[in-house]
Amino acid sequence: MQVELRIRNTDLADVLRSYTDRRLRFAVSRFGDRVGRVVVNVSGINGQGLAAAVNCHIGAELKPFGQLAVQESDLDLYTAIDRAAGRLGRLFSLRLGRGTDDVQALVSSTDRARETKEEKAASTARPRRLPRKRMRKRGLSGARRSAKQQADLRLLPLTQHRERKENDATRVKSSEY
Amino acid sequence: MQLELKVRNTDLADALQRYIEQRLSFELGRYGDRVGRIVVKVSGLSGCRGGTKKSCRISAELEPFGRVAVQETDFDLHAAVDRAAGRIGRLFAQRLERAQELRFGTQTAVAG
Numbered sequence: 409m410q411v412e413l414r415i416r417n418t419d420l421a422d423v424l425r426s427y428t429d430r431r432l433r434f435a436v437s438r439f440g441d442r443v444g445r446v447v448v449n450v451s452g453i454n455g456q457g458l459a460a461a462v463n464c465h466i467g468a469e470l471k472p473f474g475q476l477a478v479q480e481s482d483l484d485l486y487t488a489i490d491r492a493a494g495r496l497g498r499l500f501s502l503r504l505g506r507g508t509d510d511v512q513a514l515v516s517s518t519d520r521a522r523e524t525k526e527e528k529a530a531s532t533a534r535p536r537r538l539p540r541k542r543m544r545k546r547g548l549s550g551a552r553r554s555a556k557q558q559a560d561l562r563l564l565p566l567t568q569h570r571e572r573k574e575n576d577a578t579r580v581k582s583s584e585y
Numbered sequence: 586m587q588l589e590l591k592v593r594n595t596d597l598a599d600a601l602q603r604y605i606e607q608r609l610s611f612e613l614g615r616y617g618d619r620v621g622r623i624v625v626k627v628s629g630l631s632g633c634r635g636g637t638k639k640s641c642r643i644s645a646e647l648e649p650f651g652r653v654a655v656q657e658t659d660f661d662l663h664a665a666v667d668r669a670a671g672r673i674g675r676l677f678a679q680r681l682e683r684a685q686e687l688r689f690g691t692q693t694a695v696a697g
Contacts, residue, residue: 410622411609413602417629418639420597423662425590430661432588445587452594462595485600 424450428489435497436468439504444469450489453481464488466496470503601627605666612674613645619681621646627666630658641665643673647680 428448436443449465462485467477478495482488605625613620623645630638639662644654655672659665 409606409610409613409620411602411606412622412624413598413605414624414626415598415601416627417631418627418662419629420601421590421592423601423639424592424597425588426661427663428590429588432586436586443586445589447589448591450590450592450595452596454594462600484603485595485597486604 424485427486428493431489431493432466432496435493436500439470439500442471442500442504444471448489450485459483462488464492466492468496468500470500473503476500476503601662604663605670608666608670609643609673612670613677616647616677616681619648619677621648625666627662636660639665641669643669645673645677647677650680650684653677653680 432446432448436446446466446468449463449467451463451465453461453463461481461483463479463481464485465477465479467475470476476496476499478492478499480488480492480495482491609623609625613623623643626640626642626644628640628642630640638658638660640656640658641662642654642656644652646652653673653676655669655676657665657669657672659668
């Protein structure tokens with residue numbers, strides 16, 4: 409197929425501007441007044457021995473967060489513009505946190521799973537043994553108590569520890585008699 | 586949205602030609618060798634209210650039955666090209682169907 413193109417009385421830059429405007433409106437118009445000034449730079453890249461690629465750089469103002477920019481290169485000018493406009497739309501969405509309901513649902517389900525796992529681990533874990541020094545300080549030296557008993561003791565204040573120690577001593581004395 | 590476009594080191598006519606070739610190969614590719622030389626004329630029609638209208642005229646050779654041509658106008662050049670390419674694809678189908686009817690008898694015409 410041989411195609412011959414003849415152009416008359418037409419400003420191609422204007423044509424390209426209208427095409428770019430349409431693609432950008434399709435991508436970012438849903439963000440309304442958040443979108444400020446958009447600058448599109450289209451330039452050719454001359455490769456050595458390769459076909460000339462086209463680079464499309466789009467810089468856009470996202471009110472009130474600042475500037476965003478994307479860049480795409482392709483052998484076809486229209487493809488580069490389409491891809492860059494699509495990326496800009498996704499970037500806007502990412503920055504504004506819109507359209508991330510699915511991601512939030514995924515994160516919340518992950519958090520829920522982690523919480524459940526932690527609860528399960530806490531219920532099955534053995535209570536931590538007190539260090540020997542602290543056991544001695546609390547008057548528990550020499551007493552080889554079970555882990556559960558230690559946990560109970562750890563929760564008691566110091567005065568109650570003393571009372572408990574005295575009770576134990578009297579019990580021993582009474583058993584001697 | 587305020588758009589500012591800057592073009593450097595790029596031949597826009599070449600880009601437009603690629604776009605038109607892509608559209609035409611999509612529409613006419615299925616006819617293979619039946620498609621001969623295609624001439625696409627793009628021109629601006631001044632004097633239209635609300636901007637300049639663009640005209641796209643596509644003339645293609647349908648071998649061996651001669652040439653067919655379509656013309657579309659729109660404010661958007663790409664829309665005009667798309668519509669003209671679609672029309673010429675349908676025109677090819679119509680012409681080839683008619684030629685087949687003439688060649689293999691007129692069974693459908695008799696039945697009708």
